[in-house]
Amino acid sequence: MRQTTAVLLDHRPQGTAVAEALTLGTIDLPELTPGTALVRNQYMSVDPSTRGRMDPGEKQYTTNFEIGGPLDGSAIGVVEESLSDLLPVGATVRHRMGWREYAVVSDSAATICDLDKAPAASWLASMGQTGFTAYAGLLPVGRIQPGETVFVTGAGGAVGSMAGQFARLMGAGRVIGSAGGPEKCAWLREECGFDHVIDYRNENVRQALGDAAPDGIDLFFDNVGGWQMVDAFHNMKIHGRISMCGAVSNFGSQDQPSLAELIEIVLRRVTISGFIVRDFEDLRPEFEARVSGWLASGELVDRATIFEGIENAGAGLEGLLNGANLGKALIRLSE
Ligand SMILES: NC(=O)c1ccc[n+]([C@@H]2O[C@H](COP(=O)([O-])OP(=O)(O)OC[C@H]3O[C@@H](n4cnc5c(N)ncnc54)[C@H](OP(=O)(O)O)[C@@H]3O)[C@@H](O)[C@H]2O)c1
Structure with a gap:
C-alpha cells in the first residue's frame, strides 16, 4: 500500500497557538480505482477556516477535523498516475486533499487548471x-x-x-x-x-x-x-x-x-x-474570465507569502492568524 506524509491534528488548540497542536505522520493512500488519480501536491492553501475546523464545535458549512486524523483543504498538484480520462497524467489539478504530500483524488472533486491563464499558485489565490x-x-x-x-x-x-x-x-x-x-x-x-x-x-x-x-x-x-x-x-x-x-x-x-x-x-x-x-458556483466562469483578464493586463496584484515544506504547515497557519502573511498564505510542497 502507498503512503504519504500528512499533517495530523494532535490535540485541539487554544487561541492562535496552533502549530504545537499539529504533528506530521504517515497515512495510507487508497488504491487507484476507475475515476481517480494520484496527485503530487505542489502548493496547499492556508485558510482561517482551517483553524475553525480544529475546534470541537461543528461548523455549519463544513466538517471538523478528528483528533489523530489528517487535515484537509485546497491544494494544487500534478497528476502522476491516473485511472480517469478526465484527469490525464501531467495535468495540473486543484482539489480539496491538501495538508499531505500526495493525494488520491476523484475526478468529480478535482478541476483542471489552465496554467496559460494563471500560474499554479494563483489558482489557489486570485483565481481560487x-x-x-x-x-x-x-x-x-x-x-x-x-x-x-x-x-x-x-x-x-x-x-x-x-x-x-x-x-x-x-x-x-x-x-x-x-x-x-x-x-x-x-x-x-x-x-x-x-x-x-x-x-x-x-x-x-x-x-x-x-x-x-x-x-x-x-x-x-x-x-x-x-x-x-x-x-x-x-x-x-x-x-x-x-x-x-x-x-x-x-x-x-x-x-x-x-x-x-x-x-x-x-x-x-x-x-x-x-x-x-x-452558494455562488454559477458565477465561477464569469469570475475566472474577469480575473484572468485582470491578471493578464497587469491590473491585479496577486501576491503570496510562501512557507516551504510540509514541516512548516503549522507555522504557516499560525503566521496567518498572527498577521505574518502579505496576501495569500501558501505552503510549497514540491516543485
Ligand atoms: N464567507 C466565506 O465564504 C469565506 C471564504 C473564505 C474566507 N472567509 C473568511 O475571510 C476572512 C479572510 O480570510 P483570508 O483567507 O483572507 O485570511 P487572511 O486575511 O489571509 O489572514 C487573516 C488576516 O487577518 C488579520 N487578522 C488576524 N487577526 C486579526 C485580528 N485580531 N484583528 C484584525 N485583523 C486580524 C491578519 O492581518 P493583519 O496583519 O492585518 O492583522 C491576517 O493576515 C476570514 O475571516 C475567513 O474566515 C470567508
Missing part, C-alpha cells in the same frame, strides 16, 4: 476560492455600484487584498482598507491601489475612518469582526450595506464588543448580509 470569495462578497452579496466608498478589513490578507482591488476594478469611487503594520499598509497603497489604508494596530480606526470617508461608507466588506467591525458600524452611510465574510479576530481576542453595538445598524438602516462562497 480566495478571489472567488472577494468576488461573491462584492457583487451578488454586496451589490457594489460604481463610485461607491468601500471599506475592507483584513485588507493585507488573501481575501481582503483581492476585495479591495476588485472593488477598484469594478469602479468603486474610494477604496479604504485596514491592516496591521506599516509594511502591509504601504503595500496596499503603493502596489494594490487602495486610496487609503488604516493601520489598525497604531491608529484609532473609528476616527481614521471618519476622516477617510467623511460622507460615510456605502459598502463594508468585513473579514475580521470585533472592534473594527463596530468602528465601521459608526461610519456607515444611511442605507449602507455590509458584506459579512468572516471574523478572524474571534480566534485570538477575548475583548469582543457587545451585541448592544448593533443599535448603530438600526440607526443607520444598514443591511448586513452574511455569505458562504460555495
Whole structure:
C-alpha cells in the first residue's frame, strides 16, 4: 500500500497557538480505482477556516477535523498516475486533499487548471476560492455600484487584498482598507491601489475612518469582526450595506464588543448580509474570465507569502492568524 506524509491534528488548540497542536505522520493512500488519480501536491492553501475546523464545535458549512486524523483543504498538484480520462497524467489539478504530500483524488472533486491563464499558485489565490470569495462578497452579496466608498478589513490578507482591488476594478469611487503594520499598509497603497489604508494596530480606526470617508461608507466588506467591525458600524452611510465574510479576530481576542453595538445598524438602516462562497458556483466562469483578464493586463496584484515544506504547515497557519502573511498564505510542497 502507498503512503504519504500528512499533517495530523494532535490535540485541539487554544487561541492562535496552533502549530504545537499539529504533528506530521504517515497515512495510507487508497488504491487507484476507475475515476481517480494520484496527485503530487505542489502548493496547499492556508485558510482561517482551517483553524475553525480544529475546534470541537461543528461548523455549519463544513466538517471538523478528528483528533489523530489528517487535515484537509485546497491544494494544487500534478497528476502522476491516473485511472480517469478526465484527469490525464501531467495535468495540473486543484482539489480539496491538501495538508499531505500526495493525494488520491476523484475526478468529480478535482478541476483542471489552465496554467496559460494563471500560474499554479494563483489558482489557489486570485483565481481560487480566495478571489472567488472577494468576488461573491462584492457583487451578488454586496451589490457594489460604481463610485461607491468601500471599506475592507483584513485588507493585507488573501481575501481582503483581492476585495479591495476588485472593488477598484469594478469602479468603486474610494477604496479604504485596514491592516496591521506599516509594511502591509504601504503595500496596499503603493502596489494594490487602495486610496487609503488604516493601520489598525497604531491608529484609532473609528476616527481614521471618519476622516477617510467623511460622507460615510456605502459598502463594508468585513473579514475580521470585533472592534473594527463596530468602528465601521459608526461610519456607515444611511442605507449602507455590509458584506459579512468572516471574523478572524474571534480566534485570538477575548475583548469582543457587545451585541448592544448593533443599535448603530438600526440607526443607520444598514443591511448586513452574511455569505458562504460555495452558494455562488454559477458565477465561477464569469469570475475566472474577469480575473484572468485582470491578471493578464497587469491590473491585479496577486501576491503570496510562501512557507516551504510540509514541516512548516503549522507555522504557516499560525503566521496567518498572527498577521505574518502579505496576501495569500501558501505552503510549497514540491516543485
Ligand atoms: N464567507 C466565506 O465564504 C469565506 C471564504 C473564505 C474566507 N472567509 C473568511 O475571510 C476572512 C479572510 O480570510 P483570508 O483567507 O483572507 O485570511 P487572511 O486575511 O489571509 O489572514 C487573516 C488576516 O487577518 C488579520 N487578522 C488576524 N487577526 C486579526 C485580528 N485580531 N484583528 C484584525 N485583523 C486580524 C491578519 O492581518 P493583519 O496583519 O492585518 O492583522 C491576517 O493576515 C476570514 O475571516 C475567513 O474566515 C470567508
